[in-house]
Amino acid sequence: MRLxxxxxxxxxxxTQGRLISYEVDDISPDMSFLEVLDRLNDRLILxxxxxxxxxxxxxxxxxxxxxxxxxxxxxxxxxxxxxxxxMRAFRDNxxxxxxxxxxxxFPVIKDLVVDRTAFDRIVSSGGYITAPTGSAPxxxxxxxxxPDAETAFANATCIGCGACVAACPNGSAMLxxxxxxxxxxxxxxxxxxxxxxxxxxxxxxxxxxFGGCTNSGECASVCPKGIPFGSIANxxxxxxxxxxxx
Amino acid sequence: MNYTIGEPIADxxxxxxxxxxxxxxxxxxxxxxxxxxxxKHRIIVxxxxxxxxxAGATLAEQGYQxxxxxxxxxxxxxxxxxxxxxxxxxxxxxxxxxxxFRLFYDTVKGGDFRSRESNVYRLAQIxxxxxxxxxxxxxxxxxEYGGLLDTRSFGGVxxxxxFYARGQTGQQLLLGAYQALSRQIDAGNSGAGGVEMHxxxxxxxxxxxxxxxxxxxxxxxxxxxxxxxLADAVVLATGGYGNVFYLSTNAKGSNATAIxxxxxxxxxxANPCYxxxxxxxxxxxxxxxxxxxxxxxxxxxxxxxxxPLTAGDARKPNEIPEAERDxxxxxxxxxxxxxxPRDIASRAAKSVCDEGRGVxxxxxxxxxxxxxxxxxxxxxxxxxxxLFDMYERITAEDPYEVPMRIYPAxxxxxxxxxxxxDLQSTIxxxxxxxxxxxxxxxxxxxxxxxxxQGLADGYFVLPATINDYIARGGFSDVDPRGAADPATxxxxxxxxxxxxxxxxxxxxxxxxxxxxxxxxxxxxxxLRKAAERIPELRAEFWRSVLVPGTGSDLNQExxxxxxxxxxxxxxxxxxxxxxxxxxxxxxHFRTEHQTPDGEALRDDEHFSYVAxxxxxxxxxxxxxxxxxxxxxxxxxxxxx
Numbered sequence: 001m002r003l004x005x006x007x008x009x010x011x012x013x014x015t016q017g018r019l020i021s022y023e024v025d026d027i028s029p030d031m032s033f034l035e036v037l038d039r040l041n042d043r044l045i046l047x048x049x050x051x052x053x054x055x056x057x058x059x060x061x062x063x064x065x066x067x068x069x070x071x072x073x074x075x076x077x078x079x080x081x082x083x084x085x086x087m088r089a090f091r092d093n094x095x096x097x098x099x100x101x102x103x104x105x106f107p108v109i110k111d112l113v114v115d116r117t118a119f120d121r122i123v124s125s126g127g128y129i130t131a132p133t134g135s136a137p138x139x140x141x142x143x144x145x146x147p148d149a150e151t152a153f154a155n156a157t158c159i160g161c162g163a164c165v166a167a168c169p170n171g172s173a174m175l176x177x178x179x180x181x182x183x184x185x186x187x188x189x190x191x192x193x194x195x196x197x198x199x200x201x202x203x204x205x206x207x208x209x210f211g212g213c214t215n216s217g218e219c220a221s222v223c224p225k226g227i228p229f230g231s232i233a234n235x236x237x238x239x240x241x242x243x244x245x246x
Numbered sequence: 247m248n249y250t251i252g253e254p255i256a257d258x259x260x261x262x263x264x265x266x267x268x269x270x271x272x273x274x275x276x277x278x279x280x281x282x283x284x285x286k287h288r289i290i291v292x293x294x295x296x297x298x299x300x301a302g303a304t305l306a307e308q309g310y311q312x313x314x315x316x317x318x319x320x321x322x323x324x325x326x327x328x329x330x331x332x333x334x335x336x337x338x339x340x341x342x343x344x345x346x347f348r349l350f351y352d353t354v355k356g357g358d359f360r361s362r363e364s365n366v367y368r369l370a371q372i373x374x375x376x377x378x379x380x381x382x383x384x385x386x387x388x389x390e391y392g393g394l395l396d397t398r399s400f401g402g403v404x405x406x407x408x409f410y411a412r413g414q415t416g417q418q419l420l421l422g423a424y425q426a427l428s429r430q431i432d433a434g435n436s437g438a439g440g441v442e443m444h445x446x447x448x449x450x451x452x453x454x455x456x457x458x459x460x461x462x463x464x465x466x467x468x469x470x471x472x473x474x475x476l477a478d479a480v481v482l483a484t485g486g487y488g489n490v491f492y493l494s495t496n497a498k499g500s501n502a503t504a505i506x507x508x509x510x511x512x513x514x515x516a517n518p519c520y521x522x523x524x525x526x527x528x529x530x531x532x533x534x535x536x537x538x539x540x541x542x543x544x545x546x547x548x549x550x551x552x553x554p555l556t557a558g559d560a561r562k563p564n565e566i567p568e569a570e571r572d573x574x575x576x577x578x579x580x581x582x583x584x585x586x587p588r589d590i591a592s593r594a595a596k597s598v599c600d601e602g603r604g605v606x607x608x609x610x611x612x613x614x615x616x617x618x619x620x621x622x623x624x625x626x627x628x629x630x631x632x633l634f635d636m637y638e639r640i641t642a643e644d645p646y647e648v649p650m651r652i653y654p655a656x657x658x659x660x661x662x663x664x665x666x667x668d669l670q671s672t673i674x675x676x677x678x679x680x681x682x683x684x685x686x687x688x689x690x691x692x693x694x695x696x697x698x699q700g701l702a703d704g705y706f707v708l709p710a711t712i713n714d715y716i717a718r719g720g721f722s723d724v725d726p727r728g729a730a731d732p733a734t735x736x737x738x739x740x741x742x743x744x745x746x747x748x749x750x751x752x753x754x755x756x757x758x759x760x761x762x763x764x765x766x767x768x769x770x771x772x773l774r775k776a777a778e779r780i781p782e783l784r785a786e787f788w789r790s791v792l793v794p795g796t797g798s799d800l801n802q803e804x805x806x807x808x809x810x811x812x813x814x815x816x817x818x819x820x821x822x823x824x825x826x827x828x829x830x831x832x833x834h835f836r837t838e839h840q841t842p843d844g845e846a847l848r849d850d851e852h853f854s855y856v857a858x859x860x861x862x863x864x865x866x867x868x869x870x871x872x873x874x875x876x877x878x879x880x881x882x883x884x885x886x
Contacts, residue, residue, distance in 0.1 A: 012799060030531040030642075038536055038750070045748050045794050045803065053800055055319060057497040059537045061636060062417055063323040084639050109468055110800045117445065120320050124432040128425035129384045133304040133705045136375070136382035140339060143393030152386040153411060156418055160322055189384050 001027040001092045005040065007052055008099040010108050017108065019097065029088035033076065034059060034066060036087060053111040059083040061224065064159030067166070068112045069099040074163035074222045081161060081224045101166035105173070105209045116162050118208040119176060126200030127180040129190050148186050155183040157225040164219035164227075170211030175219040177201050178235035179227045185238055195242035202239055247777055247822045248865040255858055255871035260364040260667035265877055269368040272667065273710050277717035284309035285439050287716050290462055290477040292449045292504055294321030296416070296697055297680025298483030299423030300704030302441050306430035308709060310716075312441040313475055314427070315464055317448040317499055317805075322424040325485060325497040326700060329416025330542035330633065332400060332408035333380075333697040335373040340397060344405040346370045351878060353695060356402045356587050357660070357688020358832035358848065359880035360520070360856075362873065364667060365685050369695075372702040377409055379705055383422040387411050400693040401543050402587035402885075408694045413542050413633045419697055423704070448805065449504045450733035452480065452511045452676065455724050459508075459676035463730045465737075467805060470798040472734050474726035479675045479715060481708065482508060483700075486659035486681040488521065490813045490820065491765070492757025494656035495527060495540040501809040505663050505682050506816050513671040514858040514869060516684035517661035518816070519824035522691055522833045523766050524657030525591035528640055528650075529609040538655040539640060541612070541633055543693040546584045548617035548626065549650070551575050551591070553610050557602035563611055563649045574598055582885040589690045589833045589846070590885060592654035596766050597844060605651050613649035654766060658696060660687040660833065661823070664858040664871075668711035669703060672860075677712060679703035684856070689832025737797050740807045745790030749807045752787045756780070756810070756817060764824050769837045773825045780821065784814040819859055819866060826868065829853045841882075850880050 002025040010017025024040050031039075034056050041051035057065040061084040070076030076085045090096065098112065106114040144152075156179070164175040181198050184190035190197070213232055220229035261271040279287070287310055291302040294316040302314045316324060336349040349370035354361055377395070381387065387409050388396040400408045411418040427441060434440030446467045453461035453474060461476035487502035488494040509515045526541045552573045554566055574594055576583045586594075595610050605611060618626055623646060627634070634645050641651070662684040669677050669685070680700040687695065759779055763772035787810070795801040830839040830846035831853070839847040856871040 028532055028534065031534050032536070035534045035536050039534065042748055042750065045792060046746070048794070050794055051803060053802055057318060057323055057499045058325060058328045059498060060328055060495075060539045061639075062328050062414065063318070063325070063497060064320075064327075065318060065323050078639075080639060084636070086639065086642070088642060113800060116319060120322070120428065120431075120443075120445075123322075123425060124428035124435070128429045129382065130429065131379070131382035131384075131426070132307045133300070133379060133426075133709070134375075136378035139337070139377045139381040140394050142381055144389055145393050146389050146391050149386055149389040149393075152384070153418075156386050156411075156421065157414060159327075159417075160320065183386065184384050187384050187386070189382055 001029065001087060001090070003027060003036070003090065003093070004095040006095065006097045009052070009111055012110060013107055027087050029086065031087045032059065032083055033070070033085040033087065034083050053113045055113050056083060062159060064161040067101060067161045067163055069097070069101065069166060071097050074101070074166040075224060079222060079224060101162050103165045103171040105171060106162060106165065116160070118210070119160050119162065119173070121208060122173065122177055122201050122204045123180065125204035126193070126197040127184070129184055130193060131189070142188055144187060151186045152183045155179040155227060155231055158227055159225055161224065163222045163224060165210065167218040167222045168211065169216055169218065170214060172213045172219070173205050173210040174213040174232045174235060175223065175227055177205050178231035181238055182231045182234050194238065195246060198235065198238040198242050199246065247818055249822060249826070250865065250867050252860060252867040252869045255869050258362065258666045258871065260362070265363060265367045268364050269371060276711060276714035279713050279717045281309050285311060287311065288313060288477040289479050289481060289712065290475060291481045291483060292462060293324065293483035293485060293682070294424070294427065295324035295326035295483060295485060295680060296420055296423055296700030297704040298481070299324065299420065299427050300701050301481055301483060301679055301708050303423060303426035303430050304705050304709045305712070306433065306439060306441045309439055311439060312430065313444070313477060314441050315444045315447045315449060317446065317467065319446050321427055321443065321445060322421065324420060325500050326420045326697070327417045328497065329697055330413040330540065331544040332398065332410035332415045332694040333376065333419065334400070334407050334694040335377045335409060335698065336370055336407060337374050337377060339395060340406045342405045344407050348405065349373060349407065352403045353686070353692060354688065354878050355883060356692035357690050358846065358883060359688065359850070359854070359875065360831050360873065361686055361688030363875060363877055368707065369686050369699060369702050372706045373698050375706060376698060376701045380419055380422050383426060385411065385418045385422045398544060399547060399585065401546060401585045401591070402692045410544065413544065413630060416697060419701065449484070450507065450808070452508045453724070453726070453729045454511045454673060456722070458674045460724045461726065461729070463733045468800050470801065472730045474729045476724050476726055478721045479677065479712060481677045481679060482663065482682050483680045483704065484682045486662065487816060488656045488659050490756070490817055491656045491760050492753045493530065493535060493538050493761070495524060495538050498537060501812070502816050503809050503812045506812040508663060508671065508673070508676060510861050512673045512861070513676055514664035514860050515662070515819065516664035516856050516858045517823065518820040518859070519827055519834045520660035520689045520832060521656060522588060522658040522660060523592040523654045525588055525595055525654050526612060526652045527655035527657070528637065529606070529653040539636065540655070540657060541637060541650065541652060543588065545612060545630060545633060548629070549584065549612040549614050550616060551584050551610055551612055553598045553603040553605065563613070572598070572603070579885045586885045587690060587692060592766055593835060595654055609651040609653045611649035612652045614645060615649070618646065658691055660684065660689060660691055664856070668714065669708055670711070670715065675715060677708055679708050689834055737804060737808060740791065740793050740804060740811065741797060743788060743791050743793065745792050747790050747792060749791060749793065749803055749810050752783065752791060753810045753813070756783060756813060759783070760817060760820070764821050767835050767837050768824050770825070773821055776821045777818065777825065780814065780818045787811065787814055822866060823857055823859065827853055827857065848882070854880070
């Protein structure tokens, strides 16, 4: 396969970026999208150009490091991570636009690399259960009904990639925050901090400059881990409950 | 490579007396630090995986000032996140005959009697507390309908002691540790001790003053700024060195730089030749391959492994009748069947492929047809759904319909920096935890034991033993001037070469050389070839590598070049260790040393020791730590 990639190049946060076209040939359908970027970078380096900077690490869809806009859609077609997107999803001679996440709360560092530390600050504002090491009761002393455990798990699978924010017309981080609030809130261990958690995380989310949710649902439609859209309703419910009682 | 034999290591600081009481004894004999004094001590933790994340959180909970580093953009992305199958614990919730002693026995035996009894026993004891801790944090383990925890079996054992969260156990445990760490990062931000977190910052050197570890040199990967960070103790939790092989299941960023620099500053490096090759990975699909993907060993609970009975059988798998299939693990190892330990399953796959019976050359089938018939598709989906999806995404084949194709790949490294019972290296004040140390798995790690060890070290062992070191005090002021110079100069040298080959091309060549000559099977001729080629390749690297850009901003090629430069040194020691160990054990298989059936043939008389290598300008010095077995009798492992 031969493809034209139009890639966002930006040297640093201060400079203006722009799309630059690159032709890449000899692409096999079994290659991952990141392996195509690898191939392009090899060529750029040997030609004396700067390679394209992009985040990636595990390349098996679980670390959440990778993620770019592919033809305007986070992680491209297929609702998976960029590293798990294989070139069989494209056709010969396709022109593909590759851009970084677009959100005020995720400033561009370089090329396709953005700063997602806002997510870490949301988690450190209450996205945990206070259980200092050594203080735990026997694991089976805490019974968790299987459906609750499943709900907790379904929400806990969030990889923090930021696709939800990138997809949202408002740049909202509601799906990300909702996943953590739901994961911990549904478990008996998480109950004591249920109110402080949701209030703290929502306040942090707002302070970071993420937008509000208008139920457009774009987030859930691109989430590589399929975090349920309904979790956002749960976040709203939890927030109202906590706000009214505090 | 020339080496010399140095003084043996006589003392590992393990208490004597009955094995059941050794850890309690050590905790009691270790000096304590008054809670009010802990905040006066700073501890550096490098890495935020299961070991580093849990250690950083726990040390901060105890009141220490923790300064923590990771090269990823967030501590949540450390490669522990990718562990799939589960975590072992001797809870015996199944009432199936499990016990601390049995977990101890299985682990020492699984490690082919090349690990320390005292350490492994402690690991088995602590395993039960880990599950308690993780559940309290909200880790969503799989559960039964009654609300109790579910468990499953794993390779190398006959009890069901593996706790799991679908095929994402590592992710869930890591998020538990990350959240505990986040709580301490928040405390640090509000000025109440806690953790000062430096993400996208990579350790480049260890600062040793008066023979003690007193800090690190690290580079901010975004600004390129290289700075010295000082502390009273340094904890390395920087993972394994599997990426020296280029293609492995490790994350692309996983690297050996931290442990290699510590080694060059005086820390002994133990058993580098113990590398684990995981039997169930997706075979490579072409030259472009950038990494390999694991399919959890848990799949071997329900999947059956086979190859065509005759070489060169090109039929599709579903067209090959039962009678013409060879379920070779079930045939060779009837009592463990598909659940033999990883090293045995990997070698068996290699040998059937070497006979020409592999699928597309390098591959064997992992077939779920029987399990789907027996349990139904929905049951298989709920146990392995995400793994099946991942497989289909990568290969474009539906494993519910056609058997998976798998082949072994480098996955984990049992070797690492040498540590004593306190997890302290040979440099006082330098502690090493998780995969970065060598301590608990001997020559082969059992499935679901890496998560157990990482969390045992980070939550429970290190936070107890490091107090003893801190309490002994004697921390004079350190002048950091000049500490960063060697690391800075090296980056400048890398940028100045300006040659005509990419970093990756060197890394690939090194990886292929090691995989071919120091991989699943090793022999003297191959090892000699690798030993000759590595220094040449290193010289070529420094003559002709091409690193674009500058050191003063985000430069991913420079990061890679710096890591590959270390692999090119480290690889030589790996090959030397494999050459010196003239026996087969666990993941180290020397073809000269095998039984008539092709099984690993240990030589306990000559090699029942830990090979701890000291760096010296005149060449490596080998210090032997003799292994003694008071509770278990080293026997030939039998899984038949």
